[in-house]
Amino acid sequence: MGMTAHAHTNATPEPLNFPLDHVAIATPDLDTGSAPYRAIGLTPEGPDEDVDTQGVRVRAFMAGGTLIELLAPTRDDSPIAAHLARRGPGLHHIALRVLDLDAEMARLRAQGAPFLNDEPRPGRAGTRVAFLHPKWGAGTLIELVEHPA
Ligand SMILES: CC[C@H](C(=O)O)C(=O)SCCNC(=O)CCNC(=O)[C@H](O)C(C)(C)COP(=O)(O)OP(=O)(O)OC[C@H]1O[C@@H](n2cnc3c(N)ncnc32)[C@H](O)[C@@H]1OP(=O)(O)O
């Protein structure tokens, strides 16, 4: 009679893989904000994109597998306008890519993580995004981004 092998492994679970999708930089205007990256030799990934729900115009540069996302405000009530007024230009947030944003939001909410938006919101290039409060992010505004399938 064959024995059924029961694999008792203490293997640690596969590490969750959250590649760095982009680093975002607040700037009063995209040409000023882009100048250092163009000088270094980066070129924009396509045309600038307005994301009206966020009140921003976005210019993205590919740096290896990660984007550098320049954000300029298009409205006075844009979060970027507030950031520039209070904190000046410079680093604004980091974004990690997830495969299933709804599932990750539910998982993190269950751990008490405070999202700044109840539902996923539209991001650039047809993405869906959600933001975690910078207080929870140990001083960094963290965005989760899900790319269209
Ligand atoms: C086009 C979409 C694109 C994409 O990826 O596809 C984007 O990424 S759009 C990006 C622009 N949209 C957002 O940032 C939405 C989420 N942001 C917010 O809801 C606000 O900006 C918020 C809540 C982070 C800050 O709002 P506000 O400036 O009104 O709040 P306070 O000034 O009172 O700040 C509270 C507290 O947080 C600190 N803070 C604010 N912004 C940042 C930041 N970017 N990084 C780190 N910390 C930040 C601020 O200093 C306050 O701390 P305190 O110790 O109380 O001074």
Ligand SMILES: [Co+2]
């Ligand atoms: Co972003």
